[in-house]
Amino acid sequence: MEQKAHFVTVATSDLDEAREFYVTGLGWLPTLDVPGEIIFFQVGHGLMLGLFDARKFAADLNVSGSAATASAPNPSGFTLSHNVDSPAAVDKVMADAATAGATILKTAQPADFGGYHGHFADPNGAVWEVAHNPAWRVEDDGTVVLGTPND
Template sequence: MEQRVHFVTVATRDLDRARDFYVDGLGWIPTLDVPEEILFFQVAPGLVLGLFEAEAFAADLGAGTPVLPAPTGFTLSHNVSSPAEVDRVLAQAAAAGATLVKPGQSAAFGGYHGHFSDPNELLWEVAYNPGWQVAEDGRVSLAPVEE
């Protein structure tokens, strides 16, 4: 198996709230929107985020699969170009209906970050990391930040 991911799909308890948040609140443009089933967003070259209505998600997994609770133990991270941009994105998300989990602040990795959860409790980090570099071919490098 090659080391790559094309889709990140998350069971979503309220797809309409997710649509309101991401499309109307954040201004994201869906790649595909199937009402009452799934909503896809192109989030990077070759990477799609799918928000799958939880009942349909469970049905797709097969008979007897319970509807899953909100995802825990991971974050999706949105990296930006400055600490001020972290604060702006956190404010935009909160205005769109997100819950601010952690306000923007200095981070242990040497940058600046904060966290919010979307209306379905999907946890996001918004981060400025001066050691984060993305090459033209899409490869990411993380260099330690000198303090």
């Protein structure tokens, strides 16, 4: 298996609320929207974010019993990260997310890695980090460089 991923899919307990947040609130454009099932957004070079109705997600995984009919638990143990060019851009994205209905988990502030960041949860609990890291960059070929503050 090659070291790459093309989709990140998150089980979503309320797909309509997720659509409202991302499309109406944040202004994202869906690549594919199947009402009642899944909505896809292209979020990077060759990378899609899928928000999948929790019940359909469970069925797709062949999960039976109460797990297949229950709402998805809030996603935990991971963050989706959005990196921007400046601390001011972090503040703007965090404010826009809050206006769109996000819950601010950590207000934007200086970070241990030498940058500036904050965290919010979308209406279904998916956690986003918004960060400015002056040592982090993406090369033209898509390679991510994780430098140190002294780079």
